[in-house]
Amino acid sequence: MSKLSGRYRLPYTRAIIGENGLLIKDQFTSGPSTNSSALMGGRTSGDAGEFESGDGDASSSFQSSVFETASLISCVTCLSDTESRDENEALLLPSNTVIPYAKILDVTNLDVDDNESPFPNHTALLEVTFAKPRRNHLVPKTIKLSVDTSVFPNMGTDVAEEILNRSYKNTKRNKSILVIINPHGGKGKANKLFLSKAKPLLQASGCKVLVKETTYHLHAVDIAKNLDIDEFDIIACASGDGIPHEVMNGLFLRSDRAKAFQKLAITQLPCGSGNAMSISCHGTSNPSYAALALLKSVESRIDVMCCTQPSYKNQPRLSFLSQTYGIIAESDINTEFIRFLGPARFELGVTMNVLQRKKYPCDIYVKYAAKSKNEVKDHYLQHKDRLNNIRDDLEANSTFTIDVPNLDEGSKLEDINITDDSFKLRWPFEDDVPSDWEKIDSELTHSTGIFYTGKMPYIAPDTKFFPAALPDDGTMDFVLTDARTPLTRIAPILMSLNRGSHVLQPEVEHSKIHAFRLVPYVKNSVISVDGESFPYETLQVEVLPKLVKTLLKNGSYVETDFESM
Numbered sequence: 001m002s003k004l005s006g007r008y009r010l011p012y013t014r015a016i017i018g019e020n021g022l023l024i025k026d027q028f029t030s031g032p033s034t035n036s037s038a039l040m041g042g043r044t045s046g047d048a049g050e051f052e053s054g055d056g057d058a059s060s061s062f063q064s065s066v067f068e069t070a071s072l073i074s075c076v077t078c079l080s081d082t083e084s085r086d087e088n089e090a091l092l093l094p095s096n097t098v099i100p101y102a103k104i105l106d107v108t109n110l111d112v113d114d115n116e117s118p119f120p121n122h123t124a125l126l127e128v129t130f131a132k133p134r135r136n137h138l139v140p141k142t143i144k145l146s147v148d149t150s151v152f153p154n155m156g157t158d159v160a161e162e163i164l165n166r167s168y169k170n171t172k173r174n175k176s177i178l179v180i181i182n183p184h185g186g187k188g189k190a191n192k193l194f195l196s197k198a199k200p201l202l203q204a205s206g207c208k209v210l211v212k213e214t215t216y217h218l219h220a221v222d223i224a225k226n227l228d229i230d231e232f233d234i235i236a237c238a239s240g241d242g243i244p245h246e247v248m249n250g251l252f253l254r255s256d257r258a259k260a261f262q263k264l265a266i267t268q269l270p271c272g273s274g275n276a277m278s279i280s281c282h283g284t285s286n287p288s289y290a291a292l293a294l295l296k297s298v299e300s301r302i303d304v305m306c307c308t309q310p311s312y313k314n315q316p317r318l319s320f321l322s323q324t325y326g327i328i329a330e331s332d333i334n335t336e337f338i339r340f341l342g343p344a345r346f347e348l349g350v351t352m353n354v355l356q357r358k359k360y361p362c363d364i365y366v367k368y369a370a371k372s373k374n375e376v377k378d379h380y381l382q383h384k385d386r387l388n389n390i391r392d393d394l395e396a397n398s399t400f401t402i403d404v405p406n407l408d409e410g411s412k413l414e415d416i417n418i419t420d421d422s423f424k425l426r427w428p429f430e431d432d433v434p435s436d437w438e439k440i441d442s443e444l445t446h447s448t449g450i451f452y453t454g455k456m457p458y459i460a461p462d463t464k465f466f467p468a469a470l471p472d473d474g475t476m477d478f479v480l481t482d483a484r485t486p487l488t489r490i491a492p493i494l495m496s497l498n499r500g501s502h503v504l505q506p507e508v509e510h511s512k513i514h515a516f517r518l519v520p521y522v523k524n525s526v527i528s529v530d531g532e533s534f535p536y537e538t539l540q541v542e543v544l545p546k547l548v549k550t551l552l553k554n555g556s557y558v559e560t561d562f563e564s565m
């Protein structure tokens with residue numbers, strides 16, 4: 001708590017506590033002028049910046065606001081990029097701006113001497129730090145507010161604490177975060193992106209942030225394998241999708257892996273060239289917005305997929321995103337030499353392979369959860385209902401009450417117990433293909449164009465490749481295309497990837513599966529797992545339900561609108 005000098009020189013903006021945030025009110029004026037001193041909450045007469053009891057009726061002004069509540073409907077300016085500054089560089093916001101709780105990072109009570117205070121009773125003086133849009137990013141800004149609390153007689157004396165409770169509902173405050181940066185990620189921009197866009201918000205929120213840079217390929221595996229799990233709540237990967245993949249696998253290699261997966265949440269601050277995790281979980285590939293999502297999202301459990309291949313059959317590997325063979329795999333891995341093109345290299349690779357109508361023969365065996373398109377839709381709707389109920393519970397908890405529960409201990413969502421059994425495979429690789437799996441017709445698989453399985457809906461900002469993917473339904477989405485499909489049909493399919501409606505096309509096989517075995521036959525090709533090159537050999541994958549803790553807005557992936565397709 002900082003003690004005021006007693007001279008009240010600091011500029012205060014008047015606000016009230018509302019349902020969705022702090023509502024900036026009209027500032028005191030003494031006459032028609034609304035110059036910067038008036039906006040400061042001071043009077044325009046006398047010693048500028050110093051409070052006096054003048055003709056402006058401060059107390060009645062406060063009284064009139066007692067019955068007002070901040071509502072987003074009345075918000076004419078909701079933290080837009082317009083701000084004014086007084087000579088002392090204090091942040092000023094126009095009246096009727098709402099600072100939403102969802103954007104509040106930190107609040108401090110400012111200690112005042114009651115005898116000297118020019119403010120009416122029931123006024124709390126606060127320093128509020130929040131995430132403010134500036135150009136395409138969010139930046140932390142601090143404002144000094146005089147907040148009328150008389151409307152909430154039960155509020156208690158610690159107003160800052162009450163606002164913080166509203167600002168961090170369903171999530172933990174003051175998180176301890178290990179940030180792993182791949183300095184080579186995002187064509188070498190990851191470090192700068194993290195430091196300039198994400199770190200300021202994390203620090204402004206009072207989180208403890210420890211940064212580690214990777215210095216070699218697979219370094220993040222070693223970091224995760226050796227870190228002190230008691231020291232952190234979250235591992236935030238300031239990278240592409242490669243580092244979260246490595247972190248999960250590093251934790252997977254630990255002898256205390258059950259404890260590690262129970263305790264640590266893994267998330268992404270999108271600083272790489274492929275940021276599917278952040279796009280699917282936080283709904284953004286912007287590191288500053290993702291940092292805010294990290295601070296405010298709900299701890300949730302997601303399924304991951306466990307991969308086994310002959311060359312590492314005693315130590316399976318985890319995959320959180322996708323496995324692919326055929327056109328997509330070759331476009332991802334074999335276009336490394338044109339990295340300078342950025343994400344366009346992938347699209348170029350796909351186009352070249354499609355035009356060549358290259359076939360990728362293989363055998364595929366699957367354990368179906370929902371085979372036909374209708375079954376997929378039913379499965380999706382059933383699980384979506386469950387997720388919608390969770391979201392509604394979270395939102396109900398977010399509605400305004402005087403007695404806001406303190407969720408500092410973490411999410412209200414029930415967590416599951418991770419034990420050594422959570423890692424046990426149902427279908428060991430050494431066994432024969434189980435009798436309840438189905439072999440996909442060789443007539444199709446011997447002409448495979450795209451084989452793609454995934455757990456997250458977005459693989460790139462405008463590519464909803466798996467629009468029916470759900471975080472914890474115990475299945476992965478399976479997409480298969482025939483390389484013989486006429487170009488006249490393939491073109492519209494590729495064009496509809498942004499909407500996700502490609503999976504509805506009759507030429508695209510789309511199912512929900514629990515597991516698969518892929519036996520590739522092309523002499524030289526690639527298998528890509530989470531965007532990384534894996535051994536080119538038989539691959540068996542099964543879902544490990546709810547193994548990984550991550551951070552999701554409202555406990556679900558970003559909306560894909562699959563139900564209305």
Ligand SMILES: Nc1ncnc2c1ncn2[C@@H]1O[C@H](COP(=O)(O)OP(=O)(O)OP(=O)(O)O)[C@@H](O)[C@H]1O
Nearest residue numbers: 185186214215216217218239240241242272273274
């Ligand atoms: N210091 C390093 N030197 C070399 N390789 C590294 C280093 N740090 C991380 N890597 C490797 O970089 C790869 C890609 O990481 P990441 O996904 O974060 O970046 P990206 O920008 O999305 O790159 P990509 O386009 O390859 O996916 C991973 O395989 C990782 O092991």
